Amino acid sequence: MKRAVIIGGGISGLSAAYYLTREVARSEVDIEVTLIEKGKRFGGCIVTEKVDGFIIEGGPDCFLSEKPWAIQLCEDLGLGDRLLCTNEENRKVFILSRGRLHELPEGFMLMIPTSFTSFLKSSLISLPGKLRMAMDLFLPRKRSGEEESLAQFVRRRLGNEALEKIAEPLVAGIHAGTPETMSISSTFPRFIQLEEEYRSLILGMLARKRMAREFAQRRSGTKRTMFMTLLDGMMELTDALEARLDKRSLLSNKRVTRINRLRDTDFPHNLTYEIHMESGEALMADCVIMATPVYVSAELLQDMDGTLSEVLLSIPSVSTATVSLAYRGAEIHHPLDGFGFVVPRAEKRKIMASTWTSVKFSHRSPPDSILLRGFVGGAQNEDLLEMDDEVIIDMVRKELIDIMGITADPILTRIYRWDKSMPQYRLGHAERLSNLEERLLRYPGIYLTGCAYRGIGISDCIHDGKLTAESALKFLRSLEKEYKKGEGTSSPIKAKPYGKLR
Ligand SMILES: Cc1cc2nc3c(=O)[nH]c(=O)nc-3n(C[C@H](O)[C@H](O)[C@H](O)COP(=O)(O)OP(=O)(O)OC[C@H]3O[C@@H](n4cnc5c(N)ncnc54)[C@H](O)[C@@H]3O)c2cc1C
Secondary structure, eight states: OEEEEEEOOBHHHHHHHHHHHHHHHHHTOOEEEEEEOSSSSSBTTOOEEEETTEEEESSOOOEESSSTHHHHHHHHTTOGGGEEEOOGGGOOEEEEETTEEEEOOTTOBTTBOOOHHHHHHOSSSOHHHHHHHHGGGTOOOOOSOOOOBHHHHHHHHHOHHHIIIIIIIIIGGGGTOOTTTBBHHHHOHHHHHHHHHHSSHHHHHHHHHHHHHHHHHHOOSSOOOSEEEETTOTHHHHHHHHHHSOGGGEEOSOOEEEEEEOOGGGOTTSOOEEEEETTSOEEEESEEEEOSOHHHHHHHHTTTOHHHHHHHHTSOEEEEEEEEEEEEGGGOOSOOOSSEEEOOGGGOOSOSEEEOHHHHSTTSSOTTEEEEEEEEETTTSGGGGGSOHHHHHHHHHHHHHHHHOOOSOOSEEEEEEEEEEEEOOBTTHHHHHHHHHHHHTTSTTEEEOSTTTSOOSHHHHHHHHHHHHHHHHHHHHHHHHHHHHTTTSOOOOOOOSOOOOO
């Protein structure tokens, strides 16, 4: 029998465990899968709290439907009829500019305008700014293959105003990052593909929009919106994953402290890695999938390979917090006619964004109440998180008074802190990943998955967890095959160097 151990029970680790277990069961190979989580519960950043009729998300509140893996997983888990669309009648998004909320013109796909009438009418961008954005229609493709930051890319294609007012709060905001240091090819490869394929981002996005419309017309089945969640919140997904896994394979409340590699001669059956836990216990494994935050993976691998650990540490992460505030509906005089707003850094405010949760999704609050959420911290304002919870909650309230005129007292408040939970794909990220891959070749059976490598969104994490599980299974099978070949001898079997990021 072979053993795979997955460390870290967030969505990445849970997905890897689910797909690995599923494939093991299908192929009837003799592999034991164990998932180790430091906390009391599984789910990592995904946490939903139900209180007094409110459904409060501490971390992510939705996933992108355009990337199919989250929806696919929900359907596989029998949650297809629990999927919840956004309330499309309120689809507007606002951007704070010169102290006032301006609607992001209809038809904007992230930072790219696709509806000219609403773009021209918009109060958000000045006339010179609009003309500069429209130049994207005529500008040639970039010739050199040199990596660009998000800021360089947007300035080149759409101009500075588009960067400051739209791309920085809306696009860099997804990573809570700084556009000047974020690698465009690692964070938003689809923009690069659009330029390569269509030359103009606007023409490319129009073509993609047409294709998506045609696809939606052909596709029968349930309705989808750009952002989706589950009726009882995001934790329905992680709870369902946990429920699918054999209880005996789940170890919670066990913090892994270190991983060792045993010398081949120490153990004749190929269990090459030893996983130490704070409790003093240790587990042997042939294959280890590390789904821990990147800085934790660096710590766990430090003894085994200091250089590998250093490369991992060169992927930085920033901290954020979410503050949810519930109000009596009758006391709110703002029209709340959208999903919320984002704040460009030039506005010098203390919040990055606010989601009008009970407007964006149904079933988030009792009918006579309103639920809003503010985001604090990120690369630009991490120091604000040094303050106490009460001070941060008060600060978010003051921001909502200034920006939205909400002076009522909240009937409920919640703060969730996310320490170093937003990995930053800075310039050079792709090179860092290839350095990691190269270094991992020395450690067959060790895999790295999670939000720090190839995509930060939930759907990306699920996809990466699935691909990692597939690679791990391939590796374990090859070990088993070789073991069978050498059966009867006590000599250890040398594993092929499959060790990869996944
Ligand atoms: C505030 C916030 C809002 C977000 N909003 C969205 C959104 O709306 N949509 C979207 O698609 N994405 C969103 N994201 C991004 C997305 O939620 C994350 O990228 C994703 O959940 C990360 O999952 P993960 O499993 O890779 O990491 P994590 O969720 O961080 O899981 C890692 C796990 O490892 C465990 N662990 C750590 N150390 C050890 C140890 N030593 N031993 C054992 N276990 C350990 C942790 O306890 C944790 O459970 C958001 C992120 C944050 C923080």
